[in-house]
Amino acid sequence: MNVASHPSIRSRLAASVVAFLLGFAMANVGLIVVPRPDTWLWLAAAIVLMVTGVVGVLVADTRRDVSLWAVLGVELLTLFTLAPLLWVLSTATVAEGSRRTTLWPGDATWSAFGEVWDAGPVRTAMGTSLLVAGLATVVAMLVAAPAAHALMHRDAPGRRWWYVAFVAALVLPTFVLGAPAAAQLLALDLATSRLAMAVPTLAVALPIAVWLTVRVLRRAPWSLYDAVRADGASVGQRLRHFAVPHLALDLGLVTILVFFWTSADVALGAAMAPTDDQRTLPATLLALGADPESSRLVAAAGLWWLLPLVLVATVFSRRLVSLLGR
Amino acid sequence: MTARRSGLRRLGWLLPAVVVLVLVTVVPLGRVVWTSLHRSSPTTGSELVGLDNYTHLVASREWWLAVATSLVLVAGVVLVQLALGLVFGAALHRVGVVWPVARVVVLVPLVLLSVVSVVTWRDAVNGGFLTSWFDLGEAGPFAQLVAVTVGETWRGTGMVTAVVALSLAQVTASLSASAVADGATGLQRWRRVVLPSIGPAVAGVAAFRVLDTYRVLDGPLLTDDPSARLQTAPLLTWTTQFTALELGLGAAMSVLVVIGAAVLAAIVVPLFRVRRLL
Amino acid sequence: MSSIDVRDVSLVRGGRTLLESVSLSVPEAETLAIVGPPGAGKSLLLQVIVGLVEPTGGEVVLDERVVTGESPRKRDLSMMFQDYALHPQRDVYDNLAFAATLRKGRDKSALAERIDAVAGLLALSDVQGARPADLDEARKQRVAAGRALVRDAAGYLLDEPFAAQSDRLRPHVRSVVLQWQREQARTTILTTSDVDEALASADRVAVMHQGFVHQVGTPRELYERPADMFVAGYLGNPPMNLIPGFPEGEGVTTPLGTLPLDAVQRAVVEGREVVVVGVRPEHLSESTYGAAFAFHADVDDLEWRGRSQFAYLGYEIAPAVEEVLAEVEDLVDFDLFQSFVMAELPSDRTLERGARITLGAAPQHVHLFDPVTGENLSA
Secondary structure, X not given: OOHHHOOOHHHHHHHXXXXXXXXXXXXXXXXXXXXXXXXXXXXXXXXXXXXXXXXXXXXXXXOOOOOXXXXXXXXXXXXXXXXXXXXXXXXXXXXXXXXOOOOOOOOOOOHHHHHOOOXXXXXXXXXXXXXXXHHHHHHHHHHHHHHHHHHHOOOOOOHHHHHHHHXXXXXXXXXXXXXXXXXXXXXXXXXXXXXXXXXXXXXXXXXXXXHHHHHHHHHOOHHHXXXXXXXXXXXXXXXXXXXXXXXXXXXXXXHHHHHHHHHOOOHHHHHHOOOHHHOOHHHHHHHXXXXXXXXXXXXXXXXXXXXXXXXXXXXXXXXXXXXXXX | OHHHHHHHHHHHHHHHHHHHHHHHHHHHHHHHHHHHOEEEEOOOEEEEOOOHHHHHHHOOHHHHXXXXXXXXXXXXXXXXXXHHHHXXXXXXXXXXXXXXXXXXXXXXXXXXXXXXXXXXHHHHHOOOHHHHHHOOOOOOHHHHHHHHHHHHHHHHHHXXXXXXXXXXXXXXXXXXXXXXXXXXXXXHHHHHHHHHHHHHHHHHHHHHHHHHHHOXXXXXXXXXXXXXXXXXXXXXXXXXXXXXXXXXXXXHHHHHHHHHHHHHHHHHHHHHOHHHHO | OOOEEEEEEEEEEOOEEEEEEEEEEEOOOOEEEEEOOOXXXXXXXXXXHHOOOOOOEEEEEEOOXXXXXXXXXXXXXXXXXXXXXXXXXXXXXXXXXXXXXXXXXXXXHHHXXXXXXHHHHOOOHHHOOOOHHHOOHXXXXXXXXXXXXXXXXXXXEEEOOXXXXXXXXXXXXXXHHHHHHHHXXXXXXXXXXXXXXXXXXXXXXXXXXXXXXXXXXXXXXXXXXXXXXXXXXXXXXXXXXXXXEXXXXXXXXXXXXXXXXXXXXXHHHOOOOOEEEEEOHHHOEOOOOOOOEEEEXXXXXXXXXXXXXXXXXXXXXXXXXXXXXXXXXXXXXXXXXXXXXXXXXXXXXXXOOOOEEEEEEOHHHOEEEOOOOOEEOOO
C-alpha cells in the first residue's frame, strides 16, 4: 500500500469513537427495548462494534495499514446482509401452526425443509420450474451461442442495434407478457401443457443468455484461437485445445446462471398457469405467501432453491466475479 | 464482395435468436397493443373501442397515482442502494482479506427468490421480529409496503456493493500513485481518478437497478389490501387483468408500463452515460 | 521448402482500405522482412498469408498453388504472433510442442529432440516447466518464437519476433532464429518496425506504409536507390534530409544553395515547379572536392555520439512551399520534412555551435523527388 492511502491518526480515532458509540447505543437499545432472546444478538453485535472502537484506539498510532472506517463499514455490511437472511432461516424453522416473533431461531424445528419435498404443491412446483426453466435455458443457450458469436464480430451489419435490443429485452417488465402469453397458449389449446410454458419463458431466458454469452466470448483470448488456427488445428482440435479450456467452463456457469435467473421470474409463471398444479415455483410461493401461516414453507423452499446456487458460487466465486464484473 | 457476404453470413448466425426474440416479446407486445384497443373481458366478449382505454387512463387519477407511487419507490430504493453500495463497496475494497467470502455473501440476497424475500420482510413487520422489537402493533398495508420496499433495497444493495468493490479493484494503482505524485488531495483523487474509472460500471448497475425495481410486482402484490390506496403501476396492471379481468384496460396499462420503462431508460441511459458499456 | 507469393492482395473493411494491391514474392528458403511504421498493415498481411483473414481481392500462392480460401491447416505455415498467443494453462515445453502435436504421424522422440534444440537456442532450457504467466516479456516472446520454429512447417511467418528482447540480447536472439531458419532452408517472412533490424536480417526487405508496399528489394537497393520519398525518409537512421528546391535554369535552387543538374536530370525536372532534393546525413562531408551539391551553413546544434557527431544546420522555407510540404506529409501520414539539414561528421572534427561550415555530397548520393507523387526522379 502506498503512503497516500495510509489513514491518519485522526481519522482512525474518529472511526473508533463512532464505532464505540454505535455499539454502546445498540447495547442500550438491545437491553432496554428488545425482548429476549434477541437481546443477545443485539449485545453480540454491540460488543463487536465496541471492541472495534477500543482496538481502533489502540492501533491508531501504529504503522499498521488498516482503515478503521472500512472495518466499521464491513461490520455494518455483514449485519445488513446477514440479519435478514437469519430471519429467513428463523421463519423456515418455526413449528407448524405457530409464527416466529424473534429473529433468533430458537426452538428450531426443521420439518418445513422436509415438508416441501413431500408430495404437495411446492414439490410439484419445483418440478415444473425445473422443466420449464430448464427447457427454456437449453433452447436459449443453443440460439444465444451463435448469436453472441455474430454480435462479437464487427462485420455483422447493425450488430450494435441487435445487442441493444437484447439488453432492452433484459429489463422489459415481463409481467406485461403474461396475459398475451396465457391467451396465446389458450388459443393453441396448449394451456394445460407444462412444456408449452417454456416458450413464453424464453422471453426471460434468451436476453440474459445472449448478454452473458457475449461477455464470455469477449473475455476469451481470441488471438490464441487465431494462433491455434494458424498452427493448422482441425475443427476437432480447435474444440479440444481452445474451446474446452477457454470457453467450456464459463459457458457451463452461464447456463447455470441463466437457469436460475429464468426460474426466479414470478410474473410469467403466475400469469400462464390456469391451474394451481401448473405454477412454477415462484408463482406457487406467491400464492402460498398470501397466507402468513405458510411463510415457513415459502422460506424453506426459498432456502432449498438457494442452496445449489450458493454452492456453485462458492466453488467458482472467482470466475463468476470476473464474469459478472468487468 | 467477400466482406459483405461474410457479414451477411454472420447475420445468419444471429437469425435464430432474433426470430425467437421477436416471437416471444414483439409478437406478444403486438397482441397487447391490439387488445388494448378493445373493451374485452372473458364474460362480455370483446368490442373494438379505439383509444377509449387510453383516454380513460390518461384521465384517471388512480392510474397516475399508481405511476407516481412506482416512481417514488424506484427513486428511493435505487438512491439508497447506490449510497449504501458505494459505502460498503469502498469498505470491502479497503479490507481486502474478506473479499473471497464477501463476494459470495453479498450476492446471496439477490439470488434468493424475490417472493421469499417479500414474504419474510412482510412477516417481519406483520407480527414478526420487528413488531416485537419495536412494538409496532398491527401493521397496515402501508407499513407492509414499506417493509417490502426495504426488502427490495436489501436485495439489490449487494449487487451494487459487489460492482463498486470490483471496479475499485480495477483502478490502476499507478494512476492513483501518479495523481498523488502530482499533488492531488484525497478529494481530487476521488473525483478525478477513482470516480471516472468506476463511473461506467456503477452507472450500468444503477440503470439496471432502476429498470429492475420499476417492474417489481410480487412485493406490492403480497401486501395488497382491497382498501389500500397505494398501488404501483405494475400492481394495478396486474389486478386489472387478472382480478378484475378487464383485459382491454389492463392491456392499455401494460402498454403504458412498457412505454414508461422506455421513457425511464431514455432518461437513465444518457443520464448515467451507460452507452459506453453497451 | 516452398515459395510464398502474394499477388495483388487487397483488403477493404468498413470502407477503409487496409491493404492496397500488395504483391510480394519470396522465393524458396529466402527471408523477407516487411518493415514499416506501426499500423502499416504488416500483421494483417501475415494473417492474410496464413489464412486467418480472407482478402477482398487478389490471391495467396504457395509453391504455385493458389491457396486463397483454403483453411490455415492446408497451408502448413507456422506463424508467430505479435502478442505471443501462448496457452496460459500449458507450461513452456507444452507450448513449444503444441503446434507440432496437432498433426498425425509425428515422431515423438524426434519432436522432443527438436524442442530441446530450440529451447537451448533460445535460452529456455531451464524454464521449460514454467507457465507463461511466470515469465517476463522477453522470455514469453522467445517461447512464442520457439513455438513457431519447433514445427516443421513449409514456411515461417514471424510478427515482430524480437521487439521485446533487450538491446543487448536482441542481435543474439535474431541470429540464432535466422540461423535455424537458414539451416532448415525455410521460406520466412518477418515483420518489424525497426529499420536496422530489417536491413541486417533479411535477404530482401519490403517497405510498407498505410497498407501499401512502397518498394521491395535487397537492403542495398533500398538504401542506395529508394523508389520514393517515403522509403528514403523511413529507411536509414538518422533519416535522409529532404530539402525543397525550385528548378531554375541549369540547376535547382534550394534554401541552402544551388544544385547543378546534368542533362538527364534537367530532362526529368523539366516543367516542375518544386522538387525535393534528398541527401543522407552520412553522405554529407566537408570535403567538397567533386561534390555535386555544395553549400555553406551555420551549425545550429551538435550531438556528439562517440563514433561520429551530428551537426544540425537550419534553413528557411518559403511559406508557400511549406504548405505544399505539409499537405504531402498529411497525405502520407508521416513526418518527412524538417527545417534543418543533418550531417554526420567524423567525431574528431572540433566544431562549435554557430560555426559556419561548407558541406558537399557526391553526385551518386543526391536524389531528386517529385514532392506530390513522391517518386524518385533520379533513380
